[in-house]
Amino acid sequence: MSEEPKGRGAAALGWWGRYIAQREIPAVRALAARLRRAAPLAVLSERDVMTLAGALGLRSHDADDIVRLAVLLAEIREHGPSTLAERLGGEKPVLSPLRFQRLLRAEGEELTDHLRRAIIMAERRCNVAALAADILHWEAARPRWCFHYYGADAPRTGNEEKTE
Template structure:
């Protein structure tokens, strides 16, 4: 994970654990369904999403990122140590290289759709904090995702120097 000095990934993980993870809680299941299926404005009107925005200090200028984050967190069922690109890549990838490249080039709603597909292909399990942190710093995260997809650790120093 790219350095997360503000702990945004940990904040999002805590929010996910309280609001989405408890699948035996009907309120959590209902919120998850509304976030997965809702239009962007409906997602923004959810009080729990507003709580997430407050906890992450995200304002109106980052509303699209907040909607994407909430919708994708709602897709996850399990927090796994492995980041999403490792879960879908590796020696026997469940997400083809072509689809992975398409995901990395995508923007806006297409990015959300591609990430949603990847999460489903990863059995709805990945490192929740890493995913949240990466989504909030998507341009900086994409090069590292390439390394992770192919099962390698990104040379942090080189990537930080080139993206800084």
């Protein structure tokens, strides 16, 4: 089960690299602009978004997740090694602790709005694969984001300790 987020994250990174990252191509720039501005149904009506859904194994009952993911991936301009939470926090956080707490408590469209603003505050750069995996498994990701935001090592699970 722990491989699934990595697999989905890698698939999302591959999709982002092909359909969003190359902003110098007019069609790519246009798709990213449409996704950033579109209503949920318009996002779902994009053929390239359906390609992403297929690559991730998402279906119609996952519509909210695929819309959120596509919209947020369209905001990212540069893939890097740091998670979004790491880029937002640290010694001199770009997102205040209070706003970070609001982001963690947010649900639905409010969550999408908070994450969109956070990506912009992080200069539109983060680890795309990690963000995608976290969005698709948001409930499990929230505690990990706290550790990343404050620059602390997340506690290990019993399974991790046994494998090392």
